[in-house]
Amino acid sequence: MDAPLITVEEPGSFGWRVFHERHPVMIERLCAAHPFGPDVRDGLAALLEESTRGVVTPLDDDAPDHDVWHAWIADEIGKPWSQTSFLFAESYFFRKLLAATGFFSSGPWRGVDPFAPMKRAELHNAATADTLKALDALPRLDDAERDAAAVRAAVWGNQADLAFQLSTDASGTTSGLVTGSPEEFWALFGEPGEVHLVADNAAGELAADLVLVDRLLTTGRAERIVLHVKPTPYYVSDATPTDVLEVLHHLTGLPGEAGEIGRRVQDSLREGRIAVRSHPFFCAPKEYAEMPGDLRAEFAAASVTIFKGDLNYRRLVGDRHWPATRPFADAVAHFPGPVAALRVLKSEVVVGLDADTVSALDAEGEAWRTRGSHALVQTR
Numbered sequence: 001m002d003a004p005l006i007t008v009e010e011p012g013s014f015g016w017r018v019f020h021e022r023h024p025v026m027i028e029r030l031c032a033a034h035p036f037g038p039d040v041r042d043g044l045a046a047l048l049e050e051s052t053r054g055v056v057t058p059l060d061d062d063a064p065d066h067d068v069w070h071a072w073i074a075d076e077i078g079k080p081w082s083q084t085s086f087l088f089a090e091s092y093f094f095r096k097l098l099a100a101t102g103f104f105s106s107g108p109w110r111g112v113d114p115f116a117p118m119k120r121a122e123l124h125n126a127a128t129a130d131t132l133k134a135l136d137a138l139p140r141l142d143d144a145e146r147d148a149a150a151v152r153a154a155v156w157g158n159q160a161d162l163a164f165q166l167s168t169d170a171s172g173t174t175s176g177l178v179t180g181s182p183e184e185f186w187a188l189f190g191e192p193g194e195v196h197l198v199a200d201n202a203a204g205e206l207a208a209d210l211v212l213v214d215r216l217l218t219t220g221r222a223e224r225i226v227l228h229v230k231p232t233p234y235y236v237s238d239a240t241p242t243d244v245l246e247v248l249h250h251l252t253g254l255p256g257e258a259g260e261i262g263r264r265v266q267d268s269l270r271e272g273r274i275a276v277r278s279h280p281f282f283c284a285p286k287e288y289a290e291m292p293g294d295l296r297a298e299f300a301a302a303s304v305t306i307f308k309g310d311l312n313y314r315r316l317v318g319d320r321h322w323p324a325t326r327p328f329a330d331a332v333a334h335f336p337g338p339v340a341a342l343r344v345l346k347s348e349v350v351v352g353l354d355a356d357t358v359s360a361l362d363a364e365g366e367a368w369r370t371r372g373s374h375a376l377v378q379t380r
């Protein structure tokens with residue numbers, strides 16, 4: 001089955017608005033957050049111009065990931081950005097943005113995560129503090145309630161996405177799950193094995209993911225966890241290995257259950273029961289159907305792989321205008337093992353819904369797909 005790719009071409013479409021409305025705001029905020037000199041500011045302005053009105057040009061840095069990126073983008077060079085897919089355009093935009101800030105150059109900005117101030121502010125803000133304090137209720141819940149709470153925290157933790165917050169008025173509303181349930185999620189786990197979690201955002205979402213990781217380990221559903229994060233800063237708030245340490249440091253300094261969970265996760269890292277990995281493909285402008293053999297072999301050996309968030313979902317099911325009723329199992333037929341998606345809906349693509357749900361949602365207009373007010377749990 002095939003469907004048209006989601007693109008950034010149509011003025012007013014979601015992808016078009018990301019490039020024409022969200023990215024200028026993001027660049028303004030980056031320039032306000034850092035004392036970038038004229039060279040960096042000019043480079044960022046040129047990137048905005050190129051990505052909204054120009055053609056795709058090659059990378060002009062000599063970063064360690066240059067060659068792998070070159071292979072990923074070779075077929076797109078010379079095309080107008082507006083005629084590339086949304087997935088390609090957005091991913092390549094972030095790779096070029098990182099180079100433009102001097103992340104790969106010799107100079108003061110080398111290795112500096114330009115999004116770090118935003119991620120740090122989110123980790124320490126009042127909403128995150130409230131969420132982490134609410135974990136104190138967990139020990140009073142019975143096992144089933146605690147299972148459900150861990151899944152709900154991981155799903156709705158995906159609302160904490162700083163790229164998304166640049167242009168939304170969703171303000172934390174949660175209308176509910178459009179499909180799936182915590183029970184469906186837990187039914188995927190049989191004999192304890194190696195569980196892989198492909199993380200999304202840092203800060204609050206990553207803290208919630210560690211609550212789920214802790215639940216997987218303490219209930220014996222997982223013998224070991226592999227936590228996959230991005231090798232370099234990406235999509236504003238996506239988690240990198242540094243962010244894992246920042247979140248862990250924050251959790252272990254807190255009183256109550258958040259601190260207990262943080263210390264258990266820290267011990268598991270020391271004992272090798274949790275491994276953190278950052279495969280280059282996690283920043284690729286490609287769908288997971290095209291993943292390289294080494295990553296495919298890892299997922300094939302996992303007892304379950306959990307994909308967090310909107311971008312991972314786009315890459316998992318294919319970023320296309322699928323009928324929303326296309327079965328999830330068909331969309332992930334390429335994936336080599338049991339899989340779960342936990343996602344807040346923040347972009348146009350969705351599959352696996354029943355026809356009545358789609359009609360009821362469509363009756364409110366199209367915004368349910370992108371507003372961040374609905375979520376899903378899907379498994380196969």
Ligand SMILES: O=P(O)(O)OC[C@@]1(O)O[C@H](CO)[C@@H](O)[C@@H]1O
Pocket residue numbers: 018090158161163164200201235308309310311312314346347
């Ligand atoms: O993967 P995440 O963090 O859940 O969401 C990423 C996101 O904010 O970025 C894209 C638009 O910029 C959309 O796919 C989505 O809304």
